Amino acid sequence: xxxxxxxxxxxxxxxxxxxxxxxxxxxxxxxxxxxxxxxxxxxxxxxxxxxxxxxxxxxxxxxxxxxxxxxxxxxxxxxxxxxxxxxxxxxxxxxxxxxxxxxxxxxxxxxxxxxxxxxxxxxxxxxxxxxxxxxxxxxxxxxxxxxxxxxxxxxxxxxxxxxxxxxxxxxxxxxxxxxxxxxxxxxxxx
Numbered sequence: 001x002x003x004x005x006x007x008x009x010x011x012x013x014x015x016x017x018x019x020x021x022x023x024x025x026x027x028x029x030x031x032x033x034x035x036x037x038x039x040x041x042x043x044x045x046x047x048x049x050x051x052x053x054x055x056x057x058x059x060x061x062x063x064x065x066x067x068x069x070x071x072x073x074x075x076x077x078x079x080x081x082x083x084x085x086x087x088x089x090x091x092x093x094x095x096x097x098x099x100x101x102x103x104x105x106x107x108x109x110x111x112x113x114x115x116x117x118x119x120x121x122x123x124x125x126x127x128x129x130x131x132x133x134x135x136x137x138x139x140x141x142x143x144x145x146x147x148x149x150x151x152x153x154x155x156x157x158x159x160x161x162x163x164x165x166x167x168x169x170x171x172x173x174x175x176x177x178x179x180x181x182x183x184x185x186x187x188x189x190x
Contacts, residue, residue, distance in 0.1 A: 056086030
């Protein structure tokens with residue numbers, strides 16, 4: 001027991017303080033989106049989670065779908081995008097049921113959807129851009145840690161025009177100003 005404690009202390013002393021502390025708080029809604037993105041990637045048979053899986057997770061997450069339809073001029077184009085490009089091939093309820101079954105099974109420790117799947121390089125670039133934006137929006141906030149939301153990830157996808165999903169998003173009629181306005185109001189920080 002003592003050996004583990006000493007090792008833990010030595011490990012903590014070798015790493016800089018910035019690496020030990022969390023840099024961002026993932027909002028509850030982003031964690032739900034990531035959980036469904038994990039499922040979509042799993043159903044596709046992919047070993048990594050891609051930006052299109054995150055967008056599909058936004059569509060599947062029940063509360064997120066209602067909130068995110070406000071960012072499109074026509075919500076049906078968002079639904080079409082999810083079915084055609086994001087690997088969503090079933091009604092949203094078909095994704096919810098396995099997620100609720102998963103929650104019933106007791107687990108030790110914390111679970112992250114990225115525990116068994118890696119992020120694709122494209123998703124890593126999207127997340128790094130989203131984290132920079134969250135840091136910028138949190139500069140005037142009272143919270144010590146920036147909160148990363150699905151809106152940050154959505155805007156980051158739009159800013160990376162080299163991604164195929166970014167082109168599809170722009171073509172679906174999304175209103176980027178509405179998303180940016182929601183972030184500036186800090187309204188959807190759940």
